[in-house]
Every structure is written in C-alpha cells, then in structure tokens.
Amino acid sequence: MELVPEGKNFRLVQEEELPEILEFVEKYLPDSLKFHQTLKTYLNDRVWDFYFYVNKAWPEEPVAVHFPGMTLSPNGRTYESFSVFCPSDELDNLRQLQEEDVLVDWSQPIYLNFTHHKILERLEDYYEAIGTLEKVCGDVYVCSDPPVDMQLDELCPEEAELMQLKPQHAKAIHDLYPANHMECVEIFEKLINALPAYGIFSNGELAAWMVQSYYGAMFSMQTRPEFRRKGYGIHLAKFLTNVVMSRGYIPFVVIRPENDASQSLYAKLGFERHYQMVRAIFRPHGHKADGD
Known part of the structure; x- marks a missing residue:
C-alpha cells in the first residue's frame, strides 16, 4: 500500500x-x-x-x-x-x-x-x-457522571464467571456483530489482545461479552439469546464503564434509536444522550x- x-x-x-x-x-x-x-x-x-x-x-x-x-x-x-x-x-x-x-x-x-x-x-x-x-x-450516550452507588452485583459462581476474553473468541463474537461487514475478524483479535474485552461464561460457555473499541467506545455488547434476562448485560456494562474510566477514557456507547432496551440499560448507569x-x-x- x-x-x-x-x-x-x-x-x-x-x-x-x-x-x-x-x-x-x-x-x-x-x-x-x-x-x-x-x-x-x-x-x-x-x-x-x-x-x-x-x-x-x-x-x-x-x-x-x-x-x-x-x-x-x-x-x-x-x-x-x-x-x-x-x-x-x-x-x-x-x-x-x-x-x-x-x-x-x-x-x-x-x-x-x-x-x-x-x-x-x-x-x-x-x-x-x-x-x-x-x-x-446511532445515538451517542456518554457517561460523564456515573452513579456513586454503581456497584457490581455478584454473579453466581456455580453458574457464571466474568473473565478476560481470548483471541480464540474473536470469530464467534465477529459472527454475531451487527456491522461485521465493516470490521474484520482481525480487529477483534487485536482488541482482545490490547484493550479491555470481557465475557461472562456460563458453565464454561461464552454467554455474553463486551469490548472496548479502537475508537474508545464500549461496543459489541451482546448476550446469546438463551442467556438473556439473567443480568449479564448490565453486569458487563458496569464493569467495562469502570475499567474504561480507570484507563483515562470517557465511557460512551453508540445505540440505534430504536433500541429501547439498551437506552434504558445505559440510562441506569448514568449515560446521557448527547448527539x-x-x-x-x-x-x-x-x-x-x-x-x-
């Protein structure tokens, strides 16, 4: 090139x-x-x-x-x-x-x-x-003033565990990423190696995940359908918000206007829509x- x-x-x-x-x-x-x-x-x-x-x-x-x-x-x-x-x-x-x-x-x-x-x-x-x-x-939601009581709820250790992702998880995450026609598998491998990237594993199976992007945002948060309604999403969002702030970044997410569930989730964590x-x-x- x-x-x-x-x-x-x-x-x-x-x-x-x-x-x-x-x-x-x-x-x-x-x-x-x-x-x-x-x-x-x-x-x-x-x-x-x-x-x-x-x-x-x-x-x-x-x-x-x-x-x-x-x-x-x-x-x-x-x-x-x-x-x-x-x-x-x-x-x-x-x-x-x-x-x-x-x-x-x-x-x-x-x-x-x-x-x-x-x-x-x-x-x-x-x-x-x-x-x-x-x-x-996509609407930009920014967390400039997180709630003072934003504590992580305990995951049931017999059922679920929060762990740093590994490069071998990149393909499965990329396959379910909504914009995978615009971001390659390799970038997910590099993000997992270099930036905060965590998953919740249920009985050893990857159930939910979230990654900090190359543009600083918290993105690609997804929960597999069979593991929804267990609080995994908000657990990851709370955890990543704290980690991103500790690294000197401003936590933000990009949410589609029709995604009411994500808007509600991040509003609970102090995220506000800016533009x-x-x-x-x-x-x-x-x-x-x-x-x-």
Whole structure:
C-alpha cells in the first residue's frame, strides 16, 4: 500500500504532531469524542494502522480525517473509507473535504464511519448532485457522571464467571456483530489482545461479552439469546464503564434509536444522550450496491 503524503487540501500528520492534534480536538468534546478517542487509542495501543490528515490551513480552519475509517471495506483500500472531525460551528470549512480529489475519490463509492450528524448533513447537501447516501444512525450516550452507588452485583459462581476474553473468541463474537461487514475478524483479535474485552461464561460457555473499541467506545455488547434476562448485560456494562474510566477514557456507547432496551440499560448507569452520529455509504449515480 502506497501512503499518500498529501492531497489537494490535506497533509499527512507526522508522528510527533499527534499529541498536539489530540489536545486540540479535546477542546471540542463531546462532539469530537469518537475522533478524539480513536486518536488516543492509536497513540496508546496501536491496534490498527490509521493515518491521520489535517487540512493545510490547520488549525485556523480545522478539519481532520483519518483513513481507513473502518477496518473492512469491499475492496480493502486504505482510502476507500474515512472518518472526519470538524467543529460543529465551523462547518463551512468542510469545503476543504468536498474539494479534496486526491485522497477522496468522490466518483467511486466511499464509506464514512460513524461521524457527527451535522457533518454528515453538510456533506449530504454537497453530494446530492453526485449520488445517493445509504445511512445508519446511532445515538451517542456518554457517561460523564456515573452513579456513586454503581456497584457490581455478584454473579453466581456455580453458574457464571466474568473473565478476560481470548483471541480464540474473536470469530464467534465477529459472527454475531451487527456491522461485521465493516470490521474484520482481525480487529477483534487485536482488541482482545490490547484493550479491555470481557465475557461472562456460563458453565464454561461464552454467554455474553463486551469490548472496548479502537475508537474508545464500549461496543459489541451482546448476550446469546438463551442467556438473556439473567443480568449479564448490565453486569458487563458496569464493569467495562469502570475499567474504561480507570484507563483515562470517557465511557460512551453508540445505540440505534430504536433500541429501547439498551437506552434504558445505559440510562441506569448514568449515560446521557448527547448527539447523533451517522454511518454512510456515498454511492455515485450509476454505481450499483455491493452484491447487485
């Protein structure tokens, strides 16, 4: 893979610049949360090779992107997917991205990972003449003030045990991950090796699990159907919330708007909705969907 050092409007951030970029983006929390913690996790753990770019007028006109935006795309190209940060009150600067024709090929399908909805809306206005968007929405719930009494309930040791996951569990977790067409099995193996990743095992069988993501969020919490209604989900959520905070991260989750059960669960743990993010496929007119 040939790394592109600069595009029309953006340049590759050098290693020694990354801490300063992180400090700058931190000023825009919580709106910048996903981009900020992707960069923070990259600096701390290097679970994936991301490449961060800022526009050439940075920081006077702050727009930052990273490629790839996700770990799996149809053709596996680095510049086929991206994620973007821009302050919500400076969205006019997104013209730098709209005019970018080296790093971003707007004439081909391109994949935007979860990004602040205001950014997506501005890009959608621009893209209307080029093609259509396929969108998935998720609400960002942030735990900035956890309940003081958030204690773990005891699991019955004869039935269930909380343990760190191992790489051999990655495939089973990936198979049931709702967005497994956008994240590869390898990233789950790397997350399990490098970041908090726990499962509840019932009589030796993996019953429920949760992992801290490369973008800092607590994600992929699932309970197998036969083990539901045993309190495993809230047990994992409480545990991971404490672990993530102890590592210096802001606990947050992305929840689909129709997922009332998850919204209720995290509300009990002090998570509050802040804004919506959108994942999108930009598909130019005349390009068929994958598999068509």
